[in-house]
Amino acid sequence: SRTFIHQVPTAMAESNEAQPRMLWRRRFAYITIVFLIVLYAVVSNFLINKQMLKEFLDNVPNDYSQPVADALRDLVSSVDEETSTDEENNNGSSDKKLNILLLYADDWRFDSVGYLNPEVHTPALNRLATEGMLFTENAVTTSICWISRACLATGQHYARHQTIDLSSPVPFHKYWDETLFAKLDPVPFHNHWNETLFAKLKDNGYVTGMVGKWQPGPMRPWMFSHMNRYGGFHYQGENHITDMNERDALDFLRNKRGNGDEPFALFVNFFAPHHKDGSKEQYFPQKTTEHLYNDKNITFGPTCTEEAWEKMPPFFTDTNDGRVRWRDRFNEPSKAQMMIKNYFRLISGVDMACGKIIEELEKQNLIDDTLIVFTTDNGYYLGEHGLADKWYAHQESIKVPLIIKDPRMNKDLIGTRNDKLTLSIDLAPTMLQAAGIDIPDRMQGTDMSQLYQFKESGANANEAWRRSFYYEYPGIINNRHHIPVQALVQKDFKYIYWPGKDYEELFHLPTDHYEERDLAWNGTMNETIAVILEDLRDTFKKAQEAAF
Structure with missing residues (x-):
């Protein structure tokens, strides 16, 4: 106990001596923290979360660093005032990676939507156009399903990616050692697949989902985080393919997009309103849309005439595949009305599915963090120039709808129309930029967000945007019915x-x-x-x- 009695005052003395040192250390630590916050704010141009900064400063003890804290609060307030006008006009300048939703339909021309043609019932897409931007002169660089889809994936013209060989009556894929899908085995990863939109997103931390029609090449399980590929025609047993597209898209959003920490990219590839080859009826809509258009007499365009057909180049004959399909669909008035109504019913079905998928984003509070793109793979002749289907270079064949809703869009541009010559090959660069991913050098398209993200830069981008573009359809070798x-x-x-x-x-x-x-x-x-x-x-x- 004598030892204990002598140790107590010694410990107390050491404690008393340590208290001033600990106090100064604490003060130095607080001042250092505040100084580092000031330095970080200046260097990063105050792109930190200002609300979190203010809350932190409120917790700094007043007797340690009140002058510094007050100065920093004044500095943050001044930045708020200077940037308030920009933030009012620009709906999002965050560096956060956006989720991506691509709604991609088939054989759907630019004016087969309600916002351009009131005869067509597309309320969901009409709403999307009022909440985003509608691109009225958007076009594909090749108007046929599989090539156009490869153009989207690569951001390249067909002349560059050369993915599809049309020399066979049944298309197959060639040049695996040279083209987009070369060396598909994931080891080694020295192949062009890694330079596509889908691979770049997955390789950079996105949970990727693919639903429905594919076509630009063979698929492997590692291409997407989740995929449910199916083609075929309108009915798969008792299930309509558009209902299946909607079901699987909702399943991805509800159950497969991850825990919310990583961004997602969902590609919904609708088969509709593509026709069914070899069928007399051609188009088979869902039962939920069969009542639409019953009381209408759909108006056909002014070039849906024999006179327009006779003006086609002399090498267009009755055996041309476009003319053959015209006879299958539009050569009699009653048949033409049945065909175009069912075509529009399929479009309305896709519109309903798009509406439900977007509604799911709203329910999950994801709508303000998601880039939404609606477009299609090619245009479509509905009897114009005496033709049906696609392929050739008329506006009906090459122009397709495009709506983009981007949380970063300048609010003054929301609900407006842009008439620049935008292309299908622009979509991959646009989505990669939204994901904060470098655009591969071999992509030939251009990021479209510069047309809408900021009002001032949008005006400059509009001025410098392309004024022409190259279109190509390679035809089918040794098949004179495709030119x-x-x-x-x-x-x-x-x-x-x-x-x-x-x-x-x-x-x-x-x-x-x-x-x-x-x-x-x-x-x-x-x-x-x-x-x-x-x-x-x-x-x-x-x-x-x-x-x-």
């Missing part, structure tokens, strides 16, 4: 070249919206047109070279 075609498309002129025929067409779109008056061959050629045609030939060759 290869190439084109240079501008807002004023469209130059069409048929390479196998060495045949040219020239249309002035502002005065010939339906492409009925060929200025190159209809006897109106004059010196002015000759100069324009020569200039377009030169521009066409440059665009063609750039596509490779």
Whole structure:
């Protein structure tokens, strides 16, 4: 006990001596923390969460660093005032990776939607257009399902990715050692698949889902985090394929998109409104849409005439596949009405599914963190120029709908229309940019967010945006019923070249919206047109070279 008595005062003395040192250490630590916060705020241009900073400062003891804390609060307040106007106009400037939802339909032309054609019932897409931006001049670079889907995946023209061989009556995939899906075995990872939109997202931490139609190449289990691939036609037993698309998309959002810590990207690939090959009825809508359009007489376009067919180039014959399909669908008025109504019913069914998928995002409070894109793989002739289906270079075939709803969109641009020449190959760069992922050098498209994200930069981007683009359809080798075609498309002129025929067409779109008056061959050629045609030939060759 004597030892204990002597130790107590010694310990107390040591404790008393340590207290000032501990106090100064605490003070130094608090001041250091505040200083580092100030430095971080300045260097990062105050892109930290200001609310969290204010809460932290409120907890700093007043007797340690009140002057510094007050100064920092004043500094944060001044930044709030300076940026308030920008934040009012810009709905999102966060660096957070956006979720991505791509709603991708089939054989759906640009004007088969209610916001451009009131005869078509698409309330969900109409609403999406009012909450986002509608691109009225959007087009594909090749108008056929499988090539167009490969163009979307790669962000490249067909001339570059060369994924599909059309030399067989049944398309198959070639050049595996050179093209997009080369060396699909995941080891080694030296292949072009890794440069596609889908692979880049998955490799950068996204939970990826693919539902429905695929087509641009073979699939492997490791391509997507979750996938449910199926094609076929409108009914799979008792199940309509659009209902299946909706069901599997909702299942991914509810059960497979992860725990919420990682972003997700869901690709919903609708089969509708694609027709059923070899069937007399062609289009088979869901029962939930069969009542639509019963009291309507659908209006057909002004070039749905024999006269328009006769104006087609002389190598278009009755055996052309587009003409054969026209006879299957539109050669009699009553048949034409049945076909187009069922086609529109399929569209309305996809619209309903899109509405329910977007509604699920709202229910899960994901809508403000998700980039939503609606578009389609190619346009569609509904009897125009005496044709059905797609492939060729008329507006009905190459223009497709595009709606983008982006949380970052400037609020002054929400609900507006953009008439720039946007393309299907722009979608991959746009989605990768939203994900904060570097765009591969071989992608030829351009990030479209610059057209809408900030008002000032959007104006500059609109001014510098492309003024023409190259279109191509390679046809099917040794099949004279599919004719290869190439084109240079501008807002004023469209130059069409048929390479196998060495045949040219020239249309002035502002005065010939339906492409009925060929200025190159209809006897109106004059010196002015000759100069324009020569200039377009030169521009066409440059665009063609750039596509490779």
